[in-house]
Amino acid sequence: MFGKLFKPRWQHRDAAVRKAAVDTLDPQQQADLLASLAREDTNEEVRASATRRLLDLTALDTLTRDSHSDVVREAASERMMALLAGAVSDGPDLDTRLHLLRHTGNARVLYHVTQNGVDSESRRTALTSLSDADSLCDVALHGHDEALRLAAAQRLESAEHLKRLAKEGRDKRVVRHARDWLRDHQQAEQDRRKREQDGAAVAEALRQHAQRAADGLYQARLQQLEQRWAELAEHASEEHTRTATQALEQAHQRLARQAAEAREQQAREAALGERRAALATLRQLLDDVTEDTWDTQLGALRSAIGTQERRWLAAAEELPVEEGERQHFQQLLEQWQSLIALAEQSQSEDRELLETLSQRWPRKIPAPRTLRQRPVPDPEPAPTRPAAAKAGSSAHQGLVVALRRELQKGNLKHANRLWLKAEAVLEEESDVWLSKQLQRLEERRNELRDWHAFAAQPKKDQLCEQMEALIGGDLDPEEQASAIQALHDEWRELMSSDQDQDQAQWDRFKAASDQAYEPCRAHFRELDGQRAENLRRREQLCRQLADFVAAQDWQRANWQAVWEIRRQAPQEWKSIQPVRFTDARDVQKRFSALLSAIDQQLEGAWREAEQQRQNMIGEAEALLAQEDLDGATREAQQLQKRWRQAGWLPPGRHRPHQKRFRRIMDDLFGARQARMEQRRTELEEKQSEGLAVLEQVAAALEEPLASQDESALRDQAAALNELDEATLGRPGQRQFRRLRDQIQERLAALPRWRRWQRAVLGVEASPDGEPSEEDQTLTVALEALAGIDSPEHARERRLGWQLEQLPRAMKGANTSPLDEALTLLETRPDGPLDTELARRLQAALQAMQP
16 A cells, blocks of 8 residues: 555656656667556556657557557657668668668658658668659659659659649759650550551451451451451451451351362262262172181171261262262162171081072172082093003193183183183194093083073163163263263173173163263363363463562562562462362473472561560560569550561461460550559458458457457557558548457456456355464455454454555555555465355455456
8 A cells, every 4th residue: 555655656646747757768778668557557648658759660650550659650650760761870770670660651651761761772762662743743843852852753643643743843853754654655646546546447348348248358458457456456346347347257257168168079079989988898898708718807897897888878968979870889789788697697507408509699799619510520530541641632731720620619701711721722732631631521511601691690780771761861971971980990890701691681781871971071171171271281280370470579579579489479379279180290390399488488487586586475474574664664655566467477487476466465564553543452351351340350359358369469469560550541541449458458357356266266265264373464465455344353463464565665666556456365374264254255355456
């Protein structure tokens, strides 16, 4: 109690005394005391006076953000500005001040240091961090020195501020910079309007081009317009963009339809080629089959036939088939299916079935080994002819063996050739043995001839009828010739070596063939004339292209025009059809050589133009990395002019460079807008997040102190410390400071309250006992500290305790009554407590409840 009489002057009840005492405190030796007074004194003038004495920038920054008093916040801001400007002798050193200036966002502090910093380095550093345009303009007009004023002017990006500088600037360099910027800005605006006008013109040209008929130059002109539009689209209005987009879509749809029609034509031609290839494959397989094929490759053969069938049917779905071609394919397919079925049945062990299958198997096609014809029995040998004589009876035994083998296989065509050869031998020389062998084999030959005549006769009649049906038909000459050729191929399949046998049918077939081919002769004569004319046109095109190449000055060539001619020439060449390949071989080589010569010149020019663009892209990327945005923007404008004057490239090679260059330019010119948008967005997000955190903390602090947890309070304090107060707005800042103070108050009160609670519970839990001297003294001490009356019989003991405490109070002890009371209770040993004393202790504790 007597300790209150000996408090220091900065704890005096009178605020004026405390304020005067604050002015005597040492800012270095008593920094903690000054910070405590700046935060906790009840009088804002005292807090402001303590704030003006602080040297700790962190504490000042906290007061600037958290104090509820405008006077204290203003004092903290002024003190911080003075310290950062280097105007305080005991303030932080230069490195510390520069570090803080680089990381602070307080525009007022930065402006003050820029104008009042004691050294040029701190002024420059503050200017670098200053972003407020009005402040920068003021520094450019009234800064400390010319270099600082020029640096501030170069940071400005507003036409309004730069116009003011051009009129009111006191430095020639500042005025010249402002005028240059305004001139460049005006030029950029003119360029923008010019691009808008060009975009409108290109959009109109696209609209007109989309409505014209497609010709050979349609796509080339469209690509030129599309490339030009790609360069101007970002500067065009919505109406022009809509017009150009619709026109491009319409033009591309037209080109797509043309391409689809061309693909359909190619598909039809491919389908026709597939059908013809399938027919040729089926015929070739018949020619290549051997007797081993049926024994070892039957499965593969069946698969090959199925593949060709599917191939022909798939092609037939793509393109309608003439009836003659369909019948021809069906006959071939049925023939193959019949052969495969017979070959599969030939694997049976039934000899009668094999004999039947052998009779049904076509003799001109090699049969499986199981269906080989039984050999013709050899004539009985002479009764008593020696072996040596028999072996040397004829020099033509090999001929007879070959003839017998072909007859056994049923190959009548080959057998007839060997038979004619043998007859020619007999005409030249007398060979009795050969003559007898022919007599013995004649029966087998006649049998095969009869069978061939029997089997081939109806088929040849059918071929004659088909050939006669082609006479006067409605097929076009190409299809007519193909059909005639196909029938001739089938006829050759049925021929034997004995022409006399089917001469009558051949005469009929040949006469019909000649008559059916008559319309084709006129067509092919006309086609030969077209081919000759087309060859002449191709030669003329080569001469024109050669003259063009020879007349070019490749150092000053119009590369776009050269590229157009190079692109159109092959298309024109292909359109000159048909041409006989053998006649056009030389002119084709010449045409290819001319194209290669043009390609070589184009490639050289394009590589040079691409290198120019690569170099300019590198310059643009370097500009993007510069910190001086104004200088980089001016250089970028000059770079854009050079870009437009660079060598021409075709759209496909120009577009990647253009996109990359345009992207860099967009990044450079849009840096300021992006920066402003980003700052605004970040501010809004931080404000929204910060307000949400404030709501959560406010809801948590509504709980009574008894239910508070120290870790939760510290988490809430940490959550508040992570917020940027400047982004919360004025209402949010007031709530932020109020909540932070509440948390600090609760954190400070929570340990004391828990001690008090433990003391109350300890008193309640003490068992009943006799009143001891120590407990009676403890009770009056707590009543004295609580400021409540003691019973009459205890007043003397209370006075004695107070006198004992007087020396300690005179030494300036600053312990609060509650802390002292709790300390006394905590030092009391556990044990019984008198009921009356316990009641008095409870009353004293309740009176001091925190």
